[in-house]
Amino acid sequence: MVNYSYSRELRLLTPGNFKTVFQQPLRAGSPQLTILACPNKLGHPRLGLAVPKKQLKLAVDRNQVKRVLRENFRLSQHKLPPLDYVIIAKGGIGKLDNKELNILTNRLWKKIARRYKEQQSD
Numbered sequence: 746m747v748n749y750s751y752s753r754e755l756r757l758l759t760p761g762n763f764k765t766v767f768q769q770p771l772r773a774g775s776p777q778l779t780i781l782a783c784p785n786k787l788g789h790p791r792l793g794l795a796v797p798k799k800q801l802k803l804a805v806d807r808n809q810v811k812r813v814l815r816e817n818f819r820l821s822q823h824k825l826p827p828l829d830y831v832i833i834a835k836g837g838i839g840k841l842d843n844k845e846l847n848i849l850t851n852r853l854w855k856k857i858a859r860r861y862k863e864q865q866s867d
Contacts, residue, residue, distance in 0.1 A: 751819040757793030757829055766793065766831045771864065773856040777838045777846075780853045782828040782861070790825040792818045796834040806839055813843050817850045825854060826861045 757763055770781035785791060794811050801807045814832055818825075832850075841849065 747823055749819055749822075751815060751822075754787075755789065755791055755818075755822065757791050757831065762791070762829065763793055763795075763831060766829050770831075771828070771857055771860050773853045773860065775849055775853065777835055777841055778849060778853060779833045779835060780857050781831045781833070782857050784861075785827055785829045788827050790818075790822055790827055791829045793829070793831040794834075795831060796838075800834050800836055801839050809843075810834060810838060810846070813846050814850060817847050821851070821854055824858075826858055828857070828861060830857070
């Protein structure tokens, strides 16, 4: 049976984890979100989120976006390559409803997975 939990081992927790992703990332982006990713040696994906106050002023809005992104990752984790992902919210993120945010995130997961496969085949 597939485990869809979002445990501590699936999170980027330390500044060092984030720093390694920012060094040499694979990128997939849209006007509302950017996903940065870099390979890890753990055999499973990990997620880090950056939702700045500059983009969403209210904490309730930032928390809602993070909740939707974490849930999307939790359900998609078994289809994703073993990379460390950082999702960065950009301007216009607050105009998307939850359904649009999920559709956008799924499209970016596919784009980053395709770029990872291309990089592996080179």
